[in-house]
Amino acid sequence: MRGAHRVLLGAAAVALVAAWPAAAQDDAGPEARLSVSPLDGVPGTEFRGSAQFSRGSLLPDGTRSPIVKHEWDWTGTGAFVEGAERERHVYEEAGRYVVALRVTDATGATATAFRNVTVGQPETGFRWGVVWENAGLFWKGAQVTLLVSVVAIVAGLPLGLVVGLARISSIAPLRWAAAAYIEFLRGTPLLVQIFFVVFGLPEVGISLGAFRGAIVALVVNTSAYQAEIIRSGIAAIPSGQMEAALALGMTYGQAMREVVLPQALRLVIPPLTNEFIILIKDSSMVSLIGVLELMGYARVIGTRTFRLFEPFIAVACIYFVMTYSLSLLLQWAERRLAIPGLGVQKVAH
Amino acid sequence: MALIEVRGLRKSFGDHEVLKGIDLAVEERQVVCVIGPSGCGKSTLLRCLTRLVEPTGGAVLLDGVDVTRGDADIRLARERFVTVFQAFNLFPHLTAEDNISLPLRRVLRVPREEAAARARETLARVGLAEKAAAYPGQLSGGQQQRVAIARAIAMRPKAVLFDEPTSALDPELTGEVLRVMRELARSGMTMVVVTHEMGFAREVADRVVFMDAGRVVEEGPPAQVLVEPREPRTREFLRRHLGRAAEG
Numbered sequence: 001m002r003g004a005h006r007v008l009l010g011a012a013a014v015a016l017v018a019a020w021p022a023a024a025q026d027d028a029g030p031e032a033r034l035s036v037s038p039l040d041g042v043p044g045t046e047f048r049g050s051a052q053f054s055r056g057s058l059l060p061d062g063t064r065s066p067i068v069k070h071e072w073d074w075t076g077t078g079a080f081v082e083g084a085e086r087e088r089h090v091y092e093e094a095g096r097y098v099v100a101l102r103v104t105d106a107t108g109a110t111a112t113a114f115r116n117v118t119v120g121q122p123e124t125g126f127r128w129g130v131v132w133e134n135a136g137l138f139w140k141g142a143q144v145t146l147l148v149s150v151v152a153i154v155a156g157l158p159l160g161l162v163v164g165l166a167r168i169s170s171i172a173p174l175r176w177a178a179a180a181y182i183e184f185l186r187g188t189p190l191l192v193q194i195f196f197v198v199f200g201l202p203e204v205g206i207s208l209g210a211f212r213g214a215i216v217a218l219v220v221n222t223s224a225y226q227a228e229i230i231r232s233g234i235a236a237i238p239s240g241q242m243e244a245a246l247a248l249g250m251t252y253g254q255a256m257r258e259v260v261l262p263q264a265l266r267l268v269i270p271p272l273t274n275e276f277i278i279l280i281k282d283s284s285m286v287s288l289i290g291v292l293e294l295m296g297y298a299r300v301i302g303t304r305t306f307r308l309f310e311p312f313i314a315v316a317c318i319y320f321v322m323t324y325s326l327s328l329l330l331q332w333a334e335r336r337l338a339i340p341g342l343g344v345q346k347v348a349h
Numbered sequence: 350m351a352l353i354e355v356r357g358l359r360k361s362f363g364d365h366e367v368l369k370g371i372d373l374a375v376e377e378r379q380v381v382c383v384i385g386p387s388g389c390g391k392s393t394l395l396r397c398l399t400r401l402v403e404p405t406g407g408a409v410l411l412d413g414v415d416v417t418r419g420d421a422d423i424r425l426a427r428e429r430f431v432t433v434f435q436a437f438n439l440f441p442h443l444t445a446e447d448n449i450s451l452p453l454r455r456v457l458r459v460p461r462e463e464a465a466a467r468a469r470e471t472l473a474r475v476g477l478a479e480k481a482a483a484y485p486g487q488l489s490g491g492q493q494q495r496v497a498i499a500r501a502i503a504m505r506p507k508a509v510l511f512d513e514p515t516s517a518l519d520p521e522l523t524g525e526v527l528r529v530m531r532e533l534a535r536s537g538m539t540m541v542v543v544t545h546e547m548g549f550a551r552e553v554a555d556r557v558v559f560m561d562a563g564r565v566v567e568e569g570p571p572a573q574v575l576v577e578p579r580e581p582r583t584r585e586f587l588r589r590h591l592g593r594a595a596e597g
Contacts, residue, residue: 243401244438248452248504249428249495258451339442341486 005293028058032061032113034101038198046333047074047117049087049101050156053114056105057236069104078102084244131309131314134297141297146338148211149322152218157272159219162227165256167231171177176228185224191285193217198289216284222279229271232263266337273330277323294318350413352377352539353430353506354399360393361407361452363553367393369563370407375508380540382550385560386586391543392435394560398541399427412507427518428456431501433515437493439485439500444578447483449500457504458557471503472496475529491522493572495529508539551575 020151033053041047056065073087074099091097097119102112146237164322166178186192197220198213209217237260245255298315302308307321351374355459360368367390375381383391384564396402398409400416402421408417416426440448449468453459459467472478475495485493494514501509514530515523527549534540536552544550550557550571557574559582577586 020351038553046485145530238438240434240436240438244432244434244440245452246424247399247432247434248500249400249424249431250452251424256457258455259440263440337395339486340484340489342441342484 005046018056030056030067030103030105030107030109032101032103032111034099034113034115036115036117039115040120041091043092044090045119046261047089047091047099049089049099050117051103053100053109054101054103056103057107057109059107061317065105065107065109065301066344067103071102071104073100073102083112086255091117093184094119094121105119126310127305127307128310130305130310131303134205134301134305134311137297137301138294138314138318139292141315142155142294142322143289144179144293145280145283145295145319146322148215148218148275150284151215152222152279155219155277156222156226159223161230161261162231163223163227164234167227169221182224186228190217190221190282192283192291193221193289198203198297210286210289210291214289218279218283218286222275225275226331229266229268229275232271234260236267237263263339266339267336269330269337273327276326276330280323280326309316327336351375351410351474352379352412353541354410355394355398355407356395356410358394358404358409360390360397361405368397368404368407368519368533369561371560371563371565373558373565373568375539375541377507377539378537379555380542380553381556381557381558382554383541383543383560384545384547384550385566386587388562389560392512392561395432395510395541395543398510399423399430401432417441419445428504429507430510431504431508432510432512433494433497433501433514435516437485437517439497440484443480444484445477445488445499447498448485448496449503453503453514454457462533467503468499471499474486475499476500476525488517489522491525494518494522494526498526498533499527502533502538506538509533509539511540511542511544513543513545514538515544546588547575547587558593561586 023275031054032051033055034049035053036047036049038045038047040041051067051070054067054070059065060134067085070083070085070087071151072083072087072089073080073244074091076099080100080102097117099115099117101114102110104110111260162177163181167182169175170179194214197208197217198210201208201213239258239262242255245259246252250258283293283296287293287299290298296314298311301311307312353375355371355373358368358371358373359366361440361502363421368391371390371394373381373394382391385391391401398403398411400409404417408415410416410424411430414426417456439445440451442450446468446544449471450464451460453464453467453595454461465594468553469481472481477492480488480492481498485496488496494508496564498509498514509575511530515526518526523546525537527546530540530549531553535566542554544547556568557571558565558575559580561582567574567578567583574583576588
């Protein structure tokens with residue numbers, strides 16, 4: 001209960017301090033007192049103005065002359081319109097306005113008071129129109145993203161295969177080179193690699209341009225990950241397979257090509273799908289070097305319309321459509337390529 | 350001159366010496382069965398013949414050619430001295446027919462049509478003509494091993510090496526594989542068979558080799574080695590082995 005007492009005392013003190021200037025005034029002339037509530041709103045908000053505490057000039061007998069006219073100017077243009085002691089107004093447009101109240105008392109004397117009012121942006125409601133209006137740009141961006149991603153996937157896989165095989169080669173220098181390649185490309189940020197190819201290589205005379213350079217960086221980066229994925233698939237194939245192939249007179253290369261890899265690649269479709277999906281999303285990084293793809297266009301539209309939320313949500317949906325389609329495609333491929341009679345799922349349990 | 354000749358073959362895995370100097374000769378059209386306790390090195394011996402495992406010493410001569418020399422074309426030797434494994438090692442992503450025709454096409458460069466025909470003919474020979482389009486995953490163990498044998502003999506090898514071909518099969522399926530091997534022996538194929546099937550060895554082998562701890566302890570005709578062994582270790586092994594078999 002002691003807390004409540006303190007609050008009340010505090011409130012009284014604040015009220016006193018706030019009212020003091022008004023109370024201390026002892027002006028003889030008329031006084032316009034304007035209060036507006038609320039002081040902040042959005043288009044559509046009803047602002048209520050009150051001239052309640054205005055007073056007229058001091059009369060010889062000590063009383064105050066009554067206020068006989070209230071004039072309101074809501075937009076600060078100087079065009080006063082006569083109104084009542086209380087008025088309401090709704091603004092259509094956002095902006096900062098000065099509300100003016102002019103009072104006239106019975107003696108004819110006038111006084112004016114002002115208040116600042118802020119009318120902000122509509123706070124709720126998404127403007128999805130922004131997305132449909134710019135659909136053409138999203139489509140262009142999606143095409144570039146698809147192009148970059150598909151090229152990176154299609155070029156990264158054979159390169160990854162080569163590096164993966166080098167990683168398990170019996171030739172030691174080849175093994176070390178592959179290991180270094182993989183560790184370095186996995187261990188440094190993709191963005192840094194893109195920057196290096198696009199901005200660093202020109203320093204030594206290799207100028208590929210933003211688009212080609214970005215693709216090269218993506219291909220090289222993904223090949224490192226794919227190399228390890230493929231290597232793990234090969235390692236999962238029982239050694240008896242290679243042994244049997246060799247025991248029938250096949251060369252190592254034939255055994256790899258005809259026996260081990262067909263099994264290994266089927267095995268690693270799920271982790272490869274992962275990598276391909278990551279690639280599609282990582283392609284968004286090229287927007288940072290100025291290549292206009294999906295993400296780049298999202299930002300362009302965002303800054304142009306001051307709406308960032310809607311374009312980014314739209315772009316997220318488009319990425320999802322791409323990655324999910326890819327996922328479905330690869331699942332279909334997995335089923336299509338499944339080896340009859342093999343697989344944990346097929347055994348009833 | 351023997352088709353397969355082994356001279357002082359040695360193999361060590363790190364500090365562990367598995368083969369301590371093996372001498373062996375296999376004549377053409379002979380069936381030699383190698384028996385012995387687990388860990389005696391018989392599987393290692395078989396693999397060393399075609400350098401699937403690299404020997405650390407000694408020599409192996411296949412058809413008169415020393416394949417243990419550095420410049421030897423071991424790949425060529427393997428075409429003619431094929432191996433059948435305990436785990437079958439069929440290629441699961443290929444049908445039975447393709448399992449057989451793949452090595453024919455890739456290694457022997459047999460044209461596709463001829464390879465397919467030869468594959469089907471060999472499948473029929475092992476009694477699996479109707480399974481040509483089946484995948485290994487759809488076949489029983491015995492059927493898989495028969496396909497593996499078909500794959501080996503389709504190569505028209507000089508000899509077939511068997512590494513415990515029935516050890517992974519339950520007794521019911523063992524019979525069908527042994528039947529194929531018996532027929533193969535009767536047809537005159539040179540065979541080296543590492544096995545625990547004493548019955549098969551008695552019936553089919555021309556010679557039996559008993560190995561223990563990396564050495565050949567005794568060898569001779571089955572009537573001698575399996576019935577009236579000279580060496581005490583041989584006797585001990587047979588007693589233990591056959592005793593268990595009698596119980597089981």
